[in-house]
Amino acid sequence: MRTYPTPTRPPRRLLERLDQHFAVAGGLRRRLNQVFPTHWSQLIAGITTASLVVLILTGGYLALFFDPSMASVRYDGPFDNLRGVDMTRAYASVLHITFEARGGLLIRQIHSWAASLFLASLMVNLCVMFFTGGFRRPRRLLWTVTVLLLIVGIFVAFTGVLLAGDMLSDTSLRMISGYVLSVPVVGTWLHWTVFGGEFPGTGVIPRLYVVHLVLTGIRTA
Secondary structure, eight states, X not given: OOOOOOOOOOOHHHHHHHHHHHOHHHHHHHHHHHHSOSSGGGHHHHXXXXXXXXXXXXXXXXXXXXXXXXXXXXXXXXXXXGTTOXXXXXXXXXXXXXXXXXXXXHHHHHHHXXXXXXXXXXXHHHHHHHHTTTTSTTSHHHHHHHHHHHHHHHHHHHHHHHTSOSHHHHHHHHHHHHHHHTSTTTHHHHHHHXXXXXXXXXXXXXXXXXXXXXXXXXXXX
């Protein structure tokens, strides 16, 4: 009967001496626990971070083609149903991203799904923190930062939806215009400040684009 040599074991004593001098086991264990969490709730933070990274990358790609202008142009792109129709440059750039830019429609969908996943993971994280008492000391600061991050994320998503200049965006903007005009005393002044004139105005999409970028920077920071 053939016998096979048994594999040699690593020099355990040497490894123990190295760990005593350099203390590598503790740091390595913490790193492994970050990559492979020991509890399912710790995965939520990883999902939030991953979706935020995807949002930044896809948003940067979309910003290369998006034109935040409300100037009127006549569409002459590949989409036959809208060819020859007057529209804003913002909506024309959205159509260019969707039908002409390489992978544009896929990037738009990934950006939209990543935004939804980011907000959903934040909500789940807040629920876990609430039911585990994470809003108490000494984790109250983390709870406050997460709540503020959720609020900023909602505004970022909302302003991002309003940038497209399509029917959904215009309907939402019309509702906002009515809400602003209903404010007593200063409603008309606020409306002219936000929209730059009567609805739809000429400056609301460029201003929303700036707000979207600023809020994105705050959320990333």
